[in-house]
Amino acid sequence: MSKEITFYTNPMSRGRIARWMLEETGVPYHTEYLDFGTTMKAPAYLAVNPMGKVPAIRHGETVVTECAAICAYMAEAFPDADLAPAADERGPYYRWMFFAAGPLEMAVTNRALGFEPPKDRLRMIGCGRFDEAMDALEQAVSGTPYVVGDRFTAADVYVGSQVGWGLRFGSIEKRPAFIDYWERVSNRDAYRRATEIDNAAIPAQQSMH
Template sequence: MSEIVFYTNPMSRGRIARWMLEETGAPYRAEIVPFGPPMKTAVYCAINPMGKVPSIVHRQKIVTECAAICAYLADAFPEAELAPATTDRADYYRWMFFAAGPLEAAVSNRALGFVVPEDRRRMIGYGSFDDVMATLEKAVSRTAYIAGERFTAADVYVGSHIGWGLQFGSIEKRPAFVDYLGRVSERPAYRRAVELDDAAMAAMQKSA
């Protein structure tokens, strides 16, 4: 009953959840869900009505959305020390959900070729792409990790976004981003997660 069932695809945001699972050290079973019709079946949509991955099922409870999965797992497995004390979570929540909201929206819209007209910036949460990049740069430059001097689940989430952005060119290659990613990607759990997802991706391609 305590095993986590992890629904994912190695070519998706499921890589964020995989990293977080590896950080907790908790037992889990990965179920690879191919894109297309398998992800839209009635069986899987009963777990995630969006027909998207990742999702986790733990103790008969379902959690979707990567930021929520990271926050949930940090609380469900406090022995892993992936969340600050409840009295010291301001930066932890602030930057995790900044990445889930303004950062992801700004990066996605830019990749799609959508630029917010200057006179409409107040209508959208992130304002402008340049504002988001400047804010993120300051956030990762203040302390060793995004919420202070200790690694937390917020670093899994923010670090994943920065890693993908630098890899695919959707986030500017600023020294502060490169340095921050270097710190968080040194973690053994990150390396294990990458190896597991790369192996799963190779297996999918071989069976295709």
């Protein structure tokens, strides 16, 4: 597919996840940096993402927001990168990618904000208890090297990013399984390239304030 990809991001955001995925595919893309509270909330970008948040990508006429969706979309749009699931890998691929995007992120955010759901209301909340989310995450990254088995996929970009972020900022438990998994998935050229690009862009973004 030759349609141009425009990547909307800020180097100090979840856009780092999408950058990693873009680098994994190896396809060319154009980056547009947006600033929190100003260009991110301006009409031009709200027409791309009404939430006024990054990241987002525009691929031709197609717009995709939400990091997990961007990872899944890119894997399917560029099959030569071999990051999409095979037929027998779809179960764990989608299961754990969406677990990380939903219950895991909710549990981690609740804990970071100091919110503990009342015990008699746990059935109302999709993530359950924090320790249950941690146990489920450990199951996702244990037993096989990667989420679907022996092969790295886009699910590892997303799940791995959640694990790496959590370990760095102390928002998830430093269990050996999490540390081992993060070492495996972050030991990739695409991750190093993406990190270097975003780290280099941080001073320019900070100088705008």
